[in-house]
Amino acid sequence: MKNPFTYSNFVTGLSFCNRIKEQRELLEFITASQNVLLYSHRRTGKSSLIKQVFQNIKEQKLDIGMLYIDLYGTTSEKEFITRVFQQLNALESNTNKLLNFLKNSINKFSFQISIDPATSSPTIAPSFKAADENLILKKPYGTA
Numbered sequence: 001m002k003n004p005f006t007y008s009n010f011v012t013g014l015s016f017c018n019r020i021k022e023q024r025e026l027l028e029f030i031t032a033s034q035n036v037l038l039y040s041h042r043r044t045g046k047s048s049l050i051k052q053v054f055q056n057i058k059e060q061k062l063d064i065g066m067l068y069i070d071l072y073g074t075t076s077e078k079e080f081i082t083r084v085f086q087q088l089n090a091l092e093s094n095t096n097k098l099l100n101f102l103k104n105s106i107n108k109f110s111f112q113i114s115i116d117p118a119t120s121s122p123t124i125a126p127s128f129k130a131a132d133e134n135l136i137l138k139k140p141y142g143t144a
Helices: 020-031 046-059 077-091 095-105 130-137
Strands: 109-115 122-128
Touching: 020 046, 077 122
Parallel strands: none
Antiparallel strands: 109 122
C-alpha cells in the first residue's frame, strides 16, 4: 500500500487533507486584517496550510495580495531584508514600479537585478553599505 502522506514538500489541492475549520479561520483573520501566529513543531503542516489558504484565495478570486517568505535558516538582518525584498519582487508585477518606489523611499542602498536560472523570472536583491544596514531597520523617531 502506498503511503498517502507527503513529507518532503508542500501539500495542497487534493493531497491536502481536512483542516477545513483552520482554513476558514485563517481566511477570516486575513480578510479582517488581523494578525495571527501559527505555532507548532517542525513538519506538522503549517506551511502547507498557509499555501492551501493562498490557493483558496486565488480560486475564489479574492482581491488579496499574498506573500510567503520562508525565513528558516535566516541568520542576519541583511539576509532577512534580502528575502523580504526578493518576495516583494515576486508580488509586484511591475518591477520598474517597485524599483522607483524603493529608490524614492530609501536611498541608502542599491539593488542587484538578476534572472533566476530555475524560474527565469527577475530577481531583485538589496545591496547595503556596511554603515547603513541598521538605518533600514531603525524605528521612526518617537516610536516604542
